[in-house]
Amino acid sequence: MTSRDQNAHDTGGTPDSAGPPMRSDAERNRGRIIAAARTVFGRDGLHASMASVAREAGVGIATIFRHFPAKEELVAAVFADRMEAYAQATAEALANPDPWDGFTGYIQEVCAMQAADRGFADMMTMSFPGAQSLEALRAQAYQGFLELIDRAKDSGQLREDFISRDLVLLLMANAGVLSATGDAAPDAWRRLVAWMIQSFQAPVRGPLPEPPEDAALYEAMHRASHGMNSPATGKQH
Secondary structure: OOHHHHHHHHHOOOOOOOHHHHHHHHHHHHHHHHHHHHHHHHHHOOOOOHHHHHHHHOOOHHHHHHHOOOHHHHHHHHHHHHHHHHHHHHHHHHOOOOHHHHHHHHHHHHHHHHHHOHHHHHHOOOOOOOOHHHHHHHHHHHHHHHHHHHHHHHOOOEOOOOOOHHHHHHHHHHHHHHHHHOOOOOOHHHHHHHHHHHHHEOOOOOOOOOOOOHHHHHHHHHHHHHHHOOOOOOOOO
């Protein structure tokens, strides 16, 4: 089979197909790939291979990489709506007149979003410098969370030594619990989150070890996203 014939096979067209039908096929394939990736990543996490997405979508692997040359680009397409919901959750929490309810409700909502989608659980503990739209929404949510922290502290209900990095650690811990318990104990994460929220509440019951530096935590998230692109899971760039 020639490369031209292979391309036609991957897109569902023929070597002599005219431009418009090929564009229509390409659009359908892109939608099929995103839907398949949402299913695969939601079930298996972001370390699932691009080949498994291709199988789920019913297209050739070459078609995947024509639409999404890097796995990070596919992740961005799949999770754009979830990141928008993540950012919106901050705005809704800030609208809550009770600072503590807003703060704790936001944490519970984000952890529930992780529990509902294993891919999203992974994504929240990774960084994607090349996916500017995702990172912009993450930054928007982060700024809102800083305001939630200040409000909760001003109310006297959040311990003074709580910092934003503690949420990152909680999301990492929650992702680990979700991965370990899976379908066997699907609600185990709720107990972890409840324990953590109680530990955040004032008055302080004891001192804490020093938190990791921002740069160190970012490096951990960046390494996790590199692991997503291992040869077994996706194309390395």
